Amino acid sequence: MSTAQGARARARIEVTAAIKDEARRQLAAEGAAKLSLRAVARELGMVSSALYRYFPSRDDLLTALIIDAYDSLGEAAEAADAGVGDVAPAQRWVAVCEAVRGWALAHPHEYALIYGSPVPGYSAPEATVPAASRVGVLFIGIVRDAHRRNGVARTSVSAELEPEARRMAADLAPDLPPEVVAALVAAxxxxxxxxxFELFGQFNRVVEDREAFFRHAVTRLAEGVGLVVPQ
Amino acid sequence: MSTAQGARARARIEVTAAIKDEARRQLAAEGAAKLSLRAVARELGMVSSALYRYFPSRDDLLTALIIDAYDSLGEAAEAADAGVGDVAPAQRWVAVCEAVRGWALAHPHEYALIYGSPVPGYSAPEATVPAASRVGVLFIGIVRDAHRRNGVARTSVSAELEPEARRMAADLAPDLPPEVVAALVAAxxxxxxxxxFELFGQFNRVVEDREAFFRHAVTRLAEGVGLVVPQ
DNA sequence: GTCTATAACGAGATAGAC
DNA sequence: GTCTATCTCGTTATAGAC
Incomplete structure (x- = not known):
């Protein structure tokens, strides 16, 4: 009985993965707005009603794809941070930024799904929040680390933003100075x-060496949150 | 005959405007991917084939909407710059940025059309370039003005980016220092x-006082391109 | 209990004959 | 321009296989 359950569970996981894979293919071809349960089912040799055993609605399938995309991006960012070795926080920052860019270039349609225009008629549920937060949490960790070791360079915050900066800090990282948290969210x-801009073509005819441009820009972003860039 | 031609021309302009208005309404309701010539025609009490006298294809209608959106945004930005009076370049910069944000919040679907995910199967023609450049040209003018008056604060550019910065400057603003042009494009x-991020919901549960946050962030962007912020 | 298949709904798009 | 016949879509009800 336990083997039978194992087999059922395994089959369920496999079919679920196949549905998501095919859905991702259609995402790339037609965009999220035109993602069609029927087309996914047809391509898999199933009948559309059978899909409802795996995803209760089209929106639930979309949600699953969104969470997968956030997790895939978060994993890439965390792996880059872990793989960069014992370097200065500014260099960890740049490595994570480059991992985000690399993932986006490798998965343009999934990037558009999570950071592009909202899908009409779809509203992301709470369940997407943890996956969506992974990269942000990673950045907070890097800045926190810099803060613990050497402190971060002092920046200032205008009187107008001060209460909001304090509120954000209390929410996101109570151990960090409010002006650093505000700079972090902006960065x-x-x-x-x-x-x-690179992915959606706004840099066409403007920026050619995008890798160098990006590295330079995110290095200055690191400085903006107070990380000290070693030269 | 000249009055008849004038009336015809006037009617053509009116119908064209009505088509675009209805298309914009559908853009808001369904998104660009599902923009349908048929639905537009139905809503206007026309038959779909009649629309082809005004727009040879769905893509041409899309292109017209995109150019209109860029022009509307550019106009708002230019008006904000003209209306801010004789102030420091950094304040002009902030005023233009706030105009961009204000326009985006007022026209979220048109913003998504021009700066959101690309519409699947649609590729923007060259004809959109002039309208798309207006805001960028305005920023270049502000920085150029600062440069002519007082010079801009000196920034540095890494050796890696130097050739690309030089190339961008030659293309966009040969009279400005390359490192300033690179910083400008990044900003x-x-x-x-x-x-x-504000428009597409990424700031939900993160930033509350968005206006203050935005003003602070773009003021720091102005500093990043060398503009001196008066306090 | 878990899954798939059949059939159907109401709504909308599409193609073509007239 | 109009009408119609035929597609697609998401979703549900139902019945039967394993």
Missing amino acids: WAQLYGLVG | WAQLYGLVG
Whole structure:
């Protein structure tokens, strides 16, 4: 009986993976707005109603793809951080940024799914939050590490932003100075501006050596959050 | 005959505008990927084949909407710059950035059309380039102005980026120092990271006072391109 | 209990004859 | 321009196989 259950569970995992793989293929071909349960089922030789055993609705399939994408990106970023060795926090920062860019270039459609235009009629549920937070948590960890070791370079925050910076810090990293947390959140958003512009064609005819440009830009982002770049 | 031609021309302009208005409405409701000539025609009480007298294809309608969106954004940015009065370049910079954010919040679907995920199967023609460049040209003008008056604060560029920075400067603003042009292009992309994150929901549960946060972030972007912020 | 298949719904797109 | 016949879609109800 335990083997029978194991086999069932295994089959279920396999079919679920096959559905998501095919859905990802269609994502690349047609975009998230046109993702069709029927087409996925047809391509897999199943009938559309059978898919509902695995995903209760089209939106649940979308949610699963979104969580997978966030996790895949988070894993790539964490692996880059772990693999860079014992270097200065600024270098860890740059390595993680480059991993984000590399993942985005390798998975453009999944990137568009999580950081591009929202899918009309779809609203991401709470369940996506943990996966979506992984890269941000990693950045916070890097800055926290720098802060513990040497402190971070002092930056300032305008009086206007001070209460909001304090609130963000209390929420995200109570052990870090509010102005650093505010700079960190801004750098986080700005990183995705750089990646998105390259990926979505805004750099065409403008930036040619994108790798060098990106490395330079994210190095300055690191300085912006107070990390000291060794030269 | 000249009045008849004038009336015809006027009617053509009106119908064209009505088609684009309805298309924009559908953009908001369904997204660019599902923009359908038929639905537009139905809503206008026309038959789909009649639309082809105004737009030879769905892609041409999309192109017209994209150019309109870029122009609307560019106009808002230019108006903000003109309306801010005779202030320091850094303040002009911030005013333009805030105009970009304001326009994006007021026209989220058009923003998604031009700066969000690419529409599957659609590739923007050359004709969109001038409209798409307006905001960038405005930023270059602001930095150029600062450079002519007082010079801009000196920044550095890594050896790795130097040739690319030189190339970009030759292309975009030969009268500006290459490292300034490189910083400008990066700030330009980063601005849209900030706007996109707010618009597409990435700041939910993270940033609350978005206006203050944005003003602070783009002020630091201005510093990054060498503009001196008066306090 | 777990899955798949058949059939159907209401809504919308599409193609072509007229 | 109009009408119609035929597609697609997400989703559900139902019945039967393992």
